[in-house]
Every structure is written in structure tokens, then in C-alpha cells.
Amino acid sequence: MAKEIVLSGIRPTGFLHLGNYFGAVQNYVRMQYEYDCYFFVADLHSLTTHPDTKSLRQNVHRLLGELLASGLDPDQAVIYVQSDVPEIAELYLYLNMLAYKGELEKTVTFKDKVRQQPQNINAGLLTYPVLQAADILIHRAVKVPVGKDQEQHLEMARNFAERFNHRYGEVLPLPYPFNYGASLTKILSLDGNGKMSKSENQMVTIYLADEDDLIRKKIMKAKTDSGPAVPGMPKPDYIENLFTLMQLVSPAETASAYLQDYENGAIRYGDMKKQLAEDMVAYIKPIREKAKSIENDKEYLTYIIEKGGEKARANAVETIKLVRKAMHLDYV
Ligand code: ADP
Ligand code: TRP
Numbered sequence: 001m002a003k004e005i006v007l008s009g010i011r012p013t014g015f016l017h018l019g020n021y022f023g024a025v026q027n028y029v030r031m032q033y034e035y036d037c038y039f040f041v042a043d044l045h046s047l048t049t050h051p052d053t054k055s056l057r058q059n060v061h062r063l064l065g066e067l068l069a070s071g072l073d074p075d076q077a078v079i080y081v082q083s084d085v086p087e088i089a090e091l092y093l094y095l096n097m098l099a100y101k102g103e104l105e106k107t108v109t110f111k112d113k114v115r116q117q118p119q120n121i122n123a124g125l126l127t128y129p130v131l132q133a134a135d136i137l138i139h140r141a142v143k144v145p146v147g148k149d150q151e152q153h154l155e156m157a158r159n160f161a162e163r164f165n166h167r168y169g170e171v172l173p174l175p176y177p178f179n180y181g182a183s184l185t186k187i188l189s190l191d192g193n194g195k196m197s198k199s200e201n202q203m204v205t206i207y208l209a210d211e212d213d214l215i216r217k218k219i220m221k222a223k224t225d226s227g228p229a230v231p232g233m234p235k236p237d238y239i240e241n242l243f244t245l246m247q248l249v250s251p252a253e254t255a256s257a258y259l260q261d262y263e264n265g266a267i268r269y270g271d272m273k274k275q276l277a278e279d280m281v282a283y284i285k286p287i288r289e290k291a292k293s294i295e296n297d298k299e300y301l302t303y304i305i306e307k308g309g310e311k312a313r314a315n316a317v318e319t320i321k322l323v324r325k326a327m328h329l330d331y332v
Contacts, residue, residue: 002036003034003035003036004035004036004142004143005035005036005037005038005139005140005141005142005143006031006035006036006037006038006141006142006143006144006145006178007037007038007039007040007135007136007139007141007143007144007175008024008028008038008039008040008144008145008146009039009040009041009042009045009082009132009135010024010041010042010063010067011041011042011043011045011046012041012042012043012046012056012059012060012062012063013046013049013050013059013198014198015062015066015198015207015208015209016063016066016067016070016207016208016209017187017196017197017198017205017206017207017208018187018196018205018206018207018208018245019186019187019195019196019197019205021070021208022185022187022248023147023185023186023187024145024146024147025066025067025070025071025072026070026071026185027145027179027180028067028072028077028145029070029071029072030180031077031143031145032072032073032076032077033076035143037076037077037078038077038078038080038139038141038312038315039067039072039077039078039079039080040079040080040081040082040135040308040312041060041063041064041080041081041082042082042135043056043060043081043082043083044082044083044088044089044131045082045128045131045132046059047124048113048122048124048125048128049113049117049120049125051120060081061295061298061301062209062291062295064079064294064295064301064304064305065290065291065292065293065294065295065301066208066209066287066291067079068290068291068294068304069208069287069288069290069291069294070208070287070291074304074307074308078308078311078312078315079304079308080305080308080309080311080312081305081308081309082135084305084308084309084312084313085138085309085312085313085316087138087313087316087317087319087320088131088134088135088138088316089134090320091134091137091138091319091320091323092127092130092131092133092134094164094323094327095130095133095134095137095160095164096127096130098160098163098164098167099127099129099130099156099160101126103156103159104126104127104129104130105126107128107129107152107153107156108149108152109128109129109149109152109153110125110126110128110129113125113128128153129152129153129156129157130156130160132153132156132157133153133156133157133160133161136154136157136175137157137160137161137164137172137175137319138315138316138319138320139312139315139316139319140172140173140319141173141175142173142174142175142176143175143176143178144157144175144176144177144178145177145178145179146177146178150177151177154175154176154177157175158174158175158176161173161174161175162174164323164326168323168326168327169326171319171322171323171326172323185244185248187241187244187245188237188238188241189201189204189205190203190204190205190206190218190219190221190222190223190238190241191204191222191223191238192223192236192237192238192241203218203221204218204222205218206218206219206280206284208284208287208288208291209288209291209292210284210288211288212281212285215277215280215281215284216277216278216281219273219276219277219280220273220274220277222238222242222273223238224238224239224242224269224273225239225269227265227267227268227269228262228265228267230265231263231264231265232262232263232264232265235262239262239269242269242272242273242276243255243258243259243262245276245280246258246272246275246276246279248283249276249279249280249282249283250275250276250279251279254275254279258272258275
């Protein structure tokens with residue numbers, strides 16, 4: 001039986017941080033061995049909020065470098081850039097006729113963006129979920145690894161697909177959000193205020209591109225307190241977050257030793273952060289260096305972008321043929 005199709009995209013709008021890495025990219029890496037995977041750089045989506053394209057090339061190259069350095073393998077998954085597949089834009093056009101102004105205006109992410117950029121409420125922003133639906137449906141993907149904030153977009157993609165199928169015939173399978181259940185990792189920012197994110201204060205977010213000393217500095221500044229008032233009491237979330245990070249990057253014995261200290265009420269957060277900082281540096285350094293070297297290897301990047309684009313396009317062309325046929329947009 002053919003493997004199920006998985007698809008996800010990331011906008012080239014900033015540096016990848018630990019939240020993206022452990023919350024998203026590590027899942028992609030695992031999925032590429034189990035499913036038929038498509039992962040792409042959503043450059044068209046970035047135009048809805050970042051119309052200045054002077055740094056786009058550099059941002060796309062860096063994101064590709066970071067994804068490949070994190071373990072995405074172009075022999076296991078199709079890795080491509082959205083704008084290299086014009087069939088996505090074509091499907092977006094058709095789906096726009098099936099998307100209603102009212103539902104687009106009610107989308108939570110749209111309302112957020114209207115608040116954030118009142119001077120640039122463009123039609124692309126309004127139809128962002130339609131383009132995202134086209135990204136997914138063009139490959140007839142059924143599993144889409146995304147965070148909670150994207151679930152509404154997925155629901156809209158299913159609605160557009162259902163409307164299409166109802167009107168023109170069954171062509172598009174319905175896509176659902178996907179995660180590995182309990183292993184979905186959420187990383188909080190280092191001051192304990194919400195999740196680590198691109199738009200947060202940079203000093204409480206650790207990026208894959210951070211230099212060793214900057215990583216140390218950020219971790220040493222991470223929020224802690226004077227320790228559990230009662231040994232073994234539940235951990236505040238900013239402390240839990242440090243343990244989560246330690247479990248992700250430190251040797252298992254190290255993490256369990258500090259956990260023991262916590263349970264016994266003998267935890268010294270200064271020591272724990274020093275240890276975590278060193279283990280984090282050891283973890284990130286090879287990824288950062290590999291990402292940099294890929295980003296600078298323009299010949300390799302060209303090869304990746306062209307090869308991925310070709311594969312993605314070949315598949316997209318097949319879907320567009322079915323779509324046009326179903327819509328009776330074929331005249332010869
Ligand atoms: P950001 O919130 O930094 O702008 P994106 O929205 O571009 O990041 O997210 C890209 C992917 O990374 C999504 O799948 C999202 O769920 C995941 N992600 C982002 N931040 C975190 C976090 N702090 N913890 C876990 N996953 C995250
Ligand atoms: N909207 C997604 C985000 O902000 C990025 C994205 C664009 C995407 N197209 C997609 C994610 C298709 C999954 C599938 O994170």
C-alpha cells in the first residue's frame with residue numbers, strides 16, 4: 001500500500017529557535033522515514049507580512065541550511081520552495097472561488113494580523129488560509145504536522161476541499177493536523193512568559209544560529225527561584241521548562257541526577273544552568289556549523305532547490321490535471 005502523504009511548511013521570516021526545532025522540525029525528521037513527505041519553505045506566505053524581498057534569498061537559503069542541518073534528508077523527503085511550484089498558485093485561484101469573505105474575516109490569525117499591521121491589510125493576508133489549503137491539497141496530503149495555532153487553517157482546508165469535491169467531484173482528500181501525541185514538545189521562553197517564539201524578546205529565545213557564548217549567557221539568565229519550598233512540590237512552568245530542555249540535550253544520567261536533587265530539595269539552579277548551558281552548546285554547535293556551511297554552499301543549495309522543485313512540481317501537475325478535468329477546464 002502506498003504510504004500516507006505528509007506535508008508541512010515554514011515561512012522564511014526568522015531564525016529557527018528551539019521551539020521550532022523540538023516542536024516541529026524533529027517531528028519532520030522522524031516522519032520522513034515513515035511517510036511520503038513534502039516539506040517546503042513558504043516564501044509566498046511570507047509576502048503577506050514581509051513585502052520587502054531584499055533579504056528573501058538569504059532567508060530562504062538560511063532556512064534550508066537549518067532544516068538540512070537538523071536532519072531533513074532530501075533523499076527521504078521532498079524539500080522545496082513554494083514559489084517553484086506555480087500549480088499551487090493555480091489551485092489557490094480555484095479555491096478562492098470556494099472561500100467566503102465572512103469565514104476568512106473570522107479567522108483568528110487574520111484578526112491578529114489586522115491588529116499587528118493595520119497599515120497593510122492586504123487581500124493576501126485575508127486569503128492566507130486559502131493559499132495554505134492549496135499547499136496541502138496540491139499534494140493530496142492527509143497528515144499535516146502543525147502546532148495548535150494552525151488547527152483552524154486545517155479545518156478551513158478541509159472545508160474548501162469538501163466544497164470542491166461536492167461541486168466538481170471527489171478529487172481532494174481531506175487533510176488533518178498530525179502529531180506524535182505525547183511526544184509533542186512545547187518549549188517555553190526562558191523568562192517563563194509564554195512559548196518560545198520568533199516574535200519574542202531575543203534574549204529569552206535560543207536560536208540554532210546562536211554562538212556558544214550567547215547560548216551560555218541566555219541560559220544563565222533564565223528565570224529560576226529559590227528552589228522548592230517543600231521538597232518534591234510541583235515545579236513552576238519555567239523550572240519545568242529547564243528540565244525539559246535538559247532532558248532533550250543532556251545525557252540521561254545528568255537530567256535524572258538534577259531531577260533527584262529537585263525531589264530531595266537540594267537543587268542548585270546555578271549549577272543546573274551551568275550544566276545545561278554546556279550541554280546546549282555541545283548540542284547546538286554542530287547544527288549551527290553545518291547549517292552555516294550548507295548556507296554558504298550555493299552549488300549544493302541550487303541542487304537541493306532544483307531537485308526538490310522538480311519532484312514537487314511533477315506531483316502537483318498530476319493534481320492540477322485532475323482538478324482541471326473535474327472542473328471541465330479542458331477544451332481540446
Ligand atoms: P513562531 O511561533 O516562532 O513564529 P512558527 O509559527 O513559524 O514559529 O512555527 C513553526 C513551527 O514551529 C510550528 O509547527 C509551531 O507549532 C512550532 N513551534 C513554534 N514555537 C514553538 C514552541 N515554543 N514550542 C513548540 N513548538 C513550536
Ligand atoms: N501557516 C503556517 C505557519 O504559520 C505555515 C504554512 C504555510 C503551512 N503553508 C502550510 C503549514 C501548509 C502547514 C501546511 O506556521
